[in-house]
Amino acid sequence: MQGDISEIEEYVRKIFVESPHVEDPDRKKLLQNFWENHTKEVVDLSLELAKKYGADREIVHLGALFHDFSLAYDSEPHDEVSADKAFEFLIVNWFNRDVAEKVRDIILKHRCKKFIPETLEEKIVSTADAIAHFIPAFYKGAAEVAREDYAEMIRGKIDKLEDEYERKVFFEDEKKILKKYMKEFKEKYYYKISNKTDA
Ligand SMILES: [Fe+2]
Numbered sequence: 001m002q003g004d005i006s007e008i009e010e011y012v013r014k015i016f017v018e019s020p021h022v023e024d025p026d027r028k029k030l031l032q033n034f035w036e037n038h039t040k041e042v043v044d045l046s047l048e049l050a051k052k053y054g055a056d057r058e059i060v061h062l063g064a065l066f067h068d069f070s071l072a073y074d075s076e077p078h079d080e081v082s083a084d085k086a087f088e089f090l091i092v093n094w095f096n097r098d099v100a101e102k103v104r105d106i107i108l109k110h111r112c113k114k115f116i117p118e119t120l121e122e123k124i125v126s127t128a129d130a131i132a133h134f135i136p137a138f139y140k141g142a143a144e145v146a147r148e149d150y151a152e153m154i155r156g157k158i159d160k161l162e163d164e165y166e167r168k169v170f171f172e173d174e175k176k177i178l179k180k181y182m183k184e185f186k187e188k189y190y191y192k193i194s195n196k197t198d199a
């Protein structure tokens with residue numbers, strides 16, 4: 001498996017999509033949705049940003065793939081647990097220690113809470129994670145499983161999204177793009193529902 005990211009991607013995909021460790025069908029669906037509409041999006045966005053800003057592609061790819069890994073096991077704090085699990089996985093699979101440490105730090109810092117991104121690669125995954133939270137399909141899938149109203153679910157996330165925009169986006173271009181998304185999100189979901197509630 002050494003150095004072969006497509007095999008590692010398949011390994012992580014299976015944990016989320018097939019989730020052999022999970023029995024509850026709703027939980028399985030949530031994990032599938034999480035892979036399809038979150039992790040995969042974070043990987044794609046991170047790789048785009050890596051190309052745009054000239055970052056190390058392998059480190060960014062691995063960091064994005066494992067950034068929420070422990071959520072598949074419902075294990076929190078997921079930044080710290082996922083960082084440990086990824087580090088162990090990479091060392092066991094004969095990755096260079098320097099790579100394993102850099103990937104661990106990306107994961108550890110992706111929430112910008114206890115630890116703040118410093119390197120380009122750390123900033124990229126944090127930014128991609130924040131952008132991915134603006135993908136409506138993620139909430140659509142989660143709302144379906146929870147049998148909740150999709151727009152209502154998004155409305156409940158507006159504060160979190162705004163907070164992420166402030167703290168987790170490290171590049172001016174992406175700040176501009178997200179500012180536009182945020183406006184659209186608020187117009188589409190937040191204000192519409194507020195008006196409906198007031199009526
Ligand atoms: Fe996370």
Ligand SMILES: [Fe+2]
Pocket residue numbers: 038042067068129
């Ligand atoms: Fe995430």
